[in-house]
Amino acid sequence: MTLKVLCLGILSVSVTLAGCSSMGVKPWERSHLAQNKMQLEPYKLDSFLDDHIYFSKEGSSGGRGAGGGGCGCN
Amino acid sequence: MQLKKSKDMSISKLLAVATSSLLAGTAQNVLAVDANNEWQVDSAVLVYSETDRVSVVEPVVSTRKKIGDDEYVKFQIVADALTGSSPNGAIKTDSVQTFTSPSGSGVYTTAAGTTPLDPSFHDTRGAISGEWEKPLNEKLKGIFSANYSQEFDYSSLGIGANLAWDFNQRNTTLTTGISYNLDQVKPVGGMPPGLSAMPTTTSVSKSKLGDTDDKTIAALLLGVTQVMGPMHLLQLNYTYSNEDGYLTDPYKILSVLDNSGALRGTDPYLYEKRPTTRTRHAVYLKDVKQFGEDVLQFSYRYAWDDWGIASHTVDMRYRYELNGKNYIEPHLRYYLQDKADFYYYNLVDGNTPQYASADYRLGDLSTKTIGIKYGHVFAENNELGIRAEMMQQQAEGDARFPDTDAAIIQLNYSFNF
DSSP states (O other): HHHHHHHHHHHHHHHHHHHSSSSOOOOOOOTTTTTTTSSSSSSSHHHHHHHHHHHSSSSSSOSSSOOOOOOOOO | OOOOTTOOOOOHHHHHHHHHHHHHHHHHSSSSSOOOTSEEEEEEEEEETTSSSEEEEEEEOOOOOOOETEEEEEEEEEEEEEEEEOOOOOOOSOOOOOOTTSSSEEEEEETTSSOOOOEEEEEEEEEEEEEEEOOOSSSEEEEEEEEEEEETTEEEEEEEEEEEEEEETTEEEEEEEEEEEEEEETTTTTTOOTTOOOOOOTTTTOOOOOEEEEEEEEEEEEEEEEEETTTEEEEEEEEEEEEEEEOTTTOOEEEEEOOSBBBSSOOOOOOOOSSEEEEEEEEEEEEEEEEEEEEEEEEEEEEEETOOOOEEEEEEEEEEESSEEEEEEEEEEEEEEEEOOBBOOOTTTTTTSSSSSGGGGGGEEEEEEEEEEEEEEEEEEEEEEEEEEEEEETTTTOSSOOEEEEEEEEEEEEEEO
């Protein structure tokens, strides 16, 4: 089961990368990328609170950045 | 860059501001608007409620201010209040069970056929953090942070530093970061020796190793963010962390059964014991792609550690624009975890391992979350949002555990002042 999910993840990455025939943009092509909704974390408090919930309820945590601890979270 | 407050900024002005902001910024984490001389405030209140178990109310306020050319300071304050009952690790049986509270001064009972929950579970936590974001040269940015949090039985002090280097015409950003946390555990009733017996009456004193202990967490991040196209970003991170110290949950126990499958007569419950080190790894991929005005955020994480836990997490949000001012955002998340090497549903008399925990969060586990967010944009940096989600956790392949169901409600408001 774990292997299947891992394969699915790798396949998703491969499809994503394969779909990008030309990477990068010119400076004048960045108007869409400048929107808040196109940021990697457009709503940081949503991410912060989600991290707190799942840090407390699951065995794995992190991935978005370097950081840890800060909570006993029984 | 100056920006006048306007509720109806024209598209051309917005694009001009956005473009100039990006030219001065990095490939990631670039906002369209900088509000000079104003504090940008993000606030939220989270209400998390499990059926018949834990409830949490958590308000957060985060403020950010520009203090120089692409230089910012940020402060955040968090409080959370937690009440309810939490599984203590013991298994349900056909008879009433009696446990001593963590302090050892009281008892609580669990009815026959129900999962034992510790009703004395409560906590209040406060946390503050600060961050300084500073360009170190034209293409290199540093972010330096510190945080402190305090609970009645736990405290944490941490520092961190991140560097982001843009190149390839700012289409590629390499990120590296380090952080270090020093946490102190001060359990109610002291720290019980691992795998020692939990008293079942208050007339027996609880043995303890001491009142406090420490743990440290050192973490490293390596990441790359690539602009794939005018409406497409991709991020790949690898994180490593090393924990050292007291990693056991001092409130969790395990049931010990005899050869007949019943609780053994003497010392039927033992306190859990976990290793004193843990090394974790995670690979995290995030894809952000715009379709017309809508945006899909997709992420996948594979995490593993030397406790034997390995997990997959898939998260997907689709922001659907209703018009220029309103949007809805469905959210799906799926998490699947393999158990830790020292996870046991229960122990068997005469066969006590070196480490053992019955904490369901270390077992085979899945979490499913489904939700939706509605947002209304009044103006730039002035937005209201509300989200409602349902979360369900299941012990994979083990029907002996009841599901954990939780409701999540969150209200957000952002503004400048």
